[in-house]
Amino acid sequence: MNVDVELALAPADTFERLAQDRAHGLVVPLAGRLLLALTVMGTSVAISATGRVGVEMVASIAAAWSFTLLVQAVAAAVVIVPARPRTVTRLRAFELWFQAHVPWSLWFLLPPLYFVVIGRRPTDNVVMAAALVPMVWTAVLMRAFARRVLQSPRAELVTVVHQAVLWGLTLCYIAFAIGGWGRVLNEVGL
């Protein structure tokens, strides 16, 4: 089984094994995972927005939306950098964290797959509601990562901090995109 899938299905054991296998990070595997994430995102958005794929289009969309990976990296850095008991280098910790991409990769790729097979797109509401799955799944992965890679005795707290930074930054972008915080509050009924 692909180790990324294994990580998604059995995160605690897999993170522990991978951390023991190699303590030092390598740039190429990390860059490969980032490139895969960008290609998945660029392709999925291109299909959803235009119904086509192409090199320039996917590259343009991936470049534009690459800031979402930066957001992921910042949220990860907040918990990786100060983690003292970890037995792997920072680079290795980032490498392992970005290996936990399967939930979001599936979320990006299943709607276009549905489109190809069924011939029509799932509605936006369905796609947005389905995002709950990778959100929860990724929090579970972070808890295992905090425990087995960061060696944190307070894995739940690390998970909460990570999720708060991640979704706090995401909300900031949403507020920017939809016209300000007033509308964000209005949309959630406050």
Place this chain on the structure above:
Amino acid sequence: MTRGQWAAAGLVAASLVAGSLSPRPPLREPIRAGGYWILAVDFHVHGFPGDGALPPWLLRDEAARAGLDAFALTNHNRVSTARFARRHAGTPGPIVIVGQEITAQGFHIAAAGLEERVDWTHGAAAAIRAVHAQGGVAIAAHPDRHYTAGWDDGAVALADGYERAHPSMRDPEAGADFATFAARAVALHPGIATIGSSDYHTGLSPGICRTLVLARERSVEGVIAAVRDGRTVAMDMDGRLYGNGDAVRLVREAGFPPPARRPFTPASRTSIAAAVAGLLLLALL
């Protein structure tokens, strides 16, 4: 990487290259009738950065593919993306109009022909006056029950146009709301421009609902002047026309084609399928 992953990566690369090589439709020649250019315009389009999916340079390409002659990039409460799009609109293609979706509780206004951001905090009438002060036009955006509480009669009378065709009209309740607002708008402002807009973020194509503008010149100024004078016809997703009788007749006689749904050719479907399959294999194999 395993051999299988290299093969999957090759499949993704080949599908993207194949997608790039597929022929693109030629730019449509604008139609001239009754002494006007009949221009297909979308006054309500969102881009990145914002809540639209596509960066400005791809948006313009999408607009061209959709057969639009012009579009207003109207991100929520900002004009920076639209100004960027206009600055980089070098090659032949649709005219880019700088706009803003003025977004406040109770009203949204698709404003076109702006240079600076308009304040949205002082009510619809004040926002419309600010749009006019910049030489732009203000269009009541998707005026269903969720977005009309802030439209008092004074604001409606000041507006230059209202969206009469919009993808959300497929919901019968929203469609009824649009019709109600239309009757009110025409009563308060006879000659108000009838607008069709896609409100494109992602999914449906830009221009899927559109405005056919009877312009004296093919320029931003020509488009804005036509809206101000009410020389517009809204076209919905099924090609139905809304507007004053003379303008509708002119458009009908000109044989303006209805908005085309995206043509999913076997080639495009194949390249999408190959790209998705390759990425799934790459991620999961």
